[in-house]
Amino acid sequence: MTISLNWDLDSIFAGSSQSKALKDFLDSFTHDLADFEAAELLAPLTDDTQVVWVETIQTLYELGAHLNQAGSFVGCLVSQNVKDDKALQLMAQIDQLGTRLGTLSTQFAAIAAEQADAAWTKLTTDTDLSSVAFNLNEERDLARQKMSLELETLANELAKDGYHAWDRLYGVMSGDKEVKFDDKPISLGQLQTKYEDDPDRTVRQRAFALFEESWKDIARPCALALNHQAGFRLTLYKHRGWDSVLQEPLQRNRFSAETLDAMWSVIDAKSAKLLDYFAAKAKLFGIEKLGWIDVSAPVGAVTKTFSFEDAANFVIDNIRTFNPNIADYCRIAIDQRWVESENRPGKRAGAYCTSLPLSKESRIFMTYNGSYNGMLTLAHELGHGYHSWVMRDLPYGARRYTMSVAETASTFNETLVRDASFNAATNDQERLSLMGTKLNDAAVFLMNIRARFDFERAFFEQRAKNNLSVDDLNELMVSAQKTAYKDGLADYHPLFWASKLHFYITRAPFYNFPYTFGYLFSNGVYAQALAEGPAFSDRYIALLRDTGSMNTEDLAKTHLGLDLTQPEFWETAVDRVLADVDEFVALVDKLN
Ligand SMILES: [Zn+2]
Numbered sequence: 160m161t162i163s164l165n166w167d168l169d170s171i172f173a174g175s176s177q178s179k180a181l182k183d184f185l186d187s188f189t190h191d192l193a194d195f196e197a198a199e200l201l202a203p204l205t206d207d208t209q210v211v212w213v214e215t216i217q218t219l220y221e222l223g224a225h226l227n228q229a230g231s232f233v234g235c236l237v238s239q240n241v242k243d244d245k246a247l248q249l250m251a252q253i254d255q256l257g258t259r260l261g262t263l264s265t266q267f268a269a270i271a272a273e274q275a276d277a278a279w280t281k282l283t284t285d286t287d288l289s290s291v292a293f294n295l296n297e298e299r300d301l302a303r304q305k306m307s308l309e310l311e312t313l314a315n316e317l318a319k320d321g322y323h324a325w326d327r328l329y330g331v332m333s334g335d336k337e338v339k340f341d342d343k344p345i346s347l348g349q350l351q352t353k354y355e356d357d358p359d360r361t362v363r364q365r366a367f368a369l370f371e372e373s374w375k376d377i378a379r380p381c382a383l384a385l386n387h388q389a390g391f392r393l394t395l396y397k398h399r400g401w402d403s404v405l406q407e408p409l410q411r412n413r414f415s416a417e418t419l420d421a422m423w424s425v426i427d428a429k430s431a432k433l434l435d436y437f438a439a440k441a442k443l444f445g446i447e448k449l450g451w452i453d454v455s456a457p458v459g460a461v462t463k464t465f466s467f468e469d470a471a472n473f474v475i476d477n478i479r480t481f482n483p484n485i486a487d488y489c490r491i492a493i494d495q496r497w498v499e500s501e502n503r504p505g506k507r508a509g510a511y512c513t514s515l516p517l518s519k520e521s522r523i524f525m526t527y528n529g530s531y532n533g534m535l536t537l538a539h540e541l542g543h544g545y546h547s548w549v550m551r552d553l554p555y556g557a558r559r560y561t562m563s564v565a566e567t568a569s570t571f572n573e574t575l576v577r578d579a580s581f582n583a584a585t586n587d588q589e590r591l592s593l594m595g596t597k598l599n600d601a602a603v604f605l606m607n608i609r610a611r612f613d614f615e616r617a618f619f620e621q622r623a624k625n626n627l628s629v630d631d632l633n634e635l636m637v638s639a640q641k642t643a644y645k646d647g648l649a650d651y652h653p654l655f656w657a658s659k660l661h662f663y664i665t666r667a668p669f670y671n672f673p674y675t676f677g678y679l680f681s682n683g684v685y686a687q688a689l690a691e692g693p694a695f696s697d698r699y700i701a702l703l704r705d706t707g708s709m710n711t712e713d714l715a716k717t718h719l720g721l722d723l724t725q726p727e728f729w730e731t732a733v734d735r736v737l738a739d740v741d742e743f744v745a746l747v748d749k750l751n
Pocket of ligand 1: 539543566569
């Protein structure tokens with residue numbers, strides 16, 4: 160059987176964006192939503208009203224699952240053909256329905272916050288809701304820490320044209336900007352790829368100089384956007400009585416400040432090891448010391464290409480020797496055509512995995528180009544798919560997990576396939592390239608993202624007192640980079656705060672650190688899997704299944720027997736990712 164390069168969407172709703180089944184589904188959803196909106200507000204929670212509360216909460220989850228199903232499907236339609244106007248129209252319709260459902264959920268949480276603890280505990284332990292108690296308690300606790308529903312509603316409405324507008328303004332300023340490089344028009348995003356990835360150092364240098372110059376042009380409005388969105392957040396927190404800017408991001412990621420400190424301390428203590436990697440790379444480039452533009456530049460070369468079928472088989476076969484359960488899932492996903500991989504114009508960029516909660520399936524979107532990285536992307540996305548797969552029979556309210564653990568299964572798969580590729584490599588240039596990519600990831604997660612975090616924290620501290628100028632921000636950025644990179648580079652990137660979109664995402668403050676957390680968490684899990692062999696398979700499933708029902712510390716304690724607030728777990732994880740440094744150095748010495 161040959162493998163299809165196109166996914167099957169018809170088994171979900173037949174007929175693509177013209178689907179009659181989808182139209183009926185959305186009509187019936189809209190009807191149910193309107194009924195729910197028109198229903199009377201919940202009476203105070205007592206023994207007598209408990210049944211109504213249970214029904215109401217279950218309806219809310221039902222509505223959420225249905226909208227998620229439609230939203231994922233339409234997302235797939237738009238991705239496979241970005242010019243599908245009907246699909247775009249459906250997307251806008253679903254967005255609006257989502258806003259209405261969001262308002263109902265917020266209202267519910269606010270009402271829940273007002274109920275007596277005893278009655279609430281009874282509701283979440285004695286009824287069918289016990290399996291989603293974690294999620295319900297989380298929503299209620301959060302509502303309790305906020306202002307009154309009236310004030311929160313007002314703040315939310317004002318945020319649309321205030322807080323979030325800064326984010327959009329930044330998007331327009333940076334997205335519209337076009338420059339000329341080698342006489343060709345080029346976006347700032349493309350220019351960034353040039354200075355980061357071009358194998359020719361002089362091209363990287365020229366691209367970076369132009370990049371900094373271009374951001375300098377719009378640095379003042381960027382600084383304005385950053386100052387004011389931060390100001391909005393600080394004011395909102397003040398009125399809620401929150402004294403730390405990390406409260407919101409930590410809550411969103413379900414772990415404590417103690418755990419975060421433990422992670423950064425271990426990183427700080429151990430990341431100087433990467434300087435050996437930098438030195439070897441500098442030697443390879445024939446320069447004294449790496450500059451900002453050299454850190455992620457490619458080394459060695461993998462010239463092999465793989466058909467999609469070969470890539471899928473390589474991924475599945477190698478995963479099978481390690482964990483047959485994951486391999487079985489990957490086989491199903493490929494054979495049932497849950498993956499769209501064709502390389503053709505008109506598709507959106509990037510790769511993702513989206514779950515369809517009612518079908519209990521996922522769909523993976525990517526554009527496979529035959530490269531080694533394409534194979535890693537496939538392994539990565541199949542990891543996300545596996546994560547949803549093992550949770551598919553859980554109640555909808557127990558399936559929502561956070562960014563901090565979202566990359567566990569994906570990074571796990573990726574690490575496994577990277578290791579297998581390294582073992583299958585046939586020459587030193589390949590080995591150098593594979594190991595270089597791995598260590599580059601380590602530098603990103605342990606140094607680059609750390610610099611972003613330190614910068615943001617310092618920025619908020621100062622912003623509480625006054626606005627920061629472009630020069631202030633540059634200075635803060637370089638100081639954070641020097642600390643994170645252990646003074647290991649010849650130069651730094653002062654305007655990084657302007658060029659990095661992540662600092663401007665108002666919906667996810669401190670956007671980056673969960674990625675470092677997730678990367679190390681997954682590597683820690685992988686280290687334990689290696690130590691335990693096949694016996695780990697069941698525990699791995701149990702851990703993934705609980706990602707929607709536990710905070711991250713409890714997850715690690717229950718399933719790994721480890722305490723994330725202590726350094727040991729982080730030490731094992733960081734040591735694992737730095738284990739390749741010596742081998743990389745030896746390989747460079749051998750080649751030079
Ligand atoms: Zn991912």
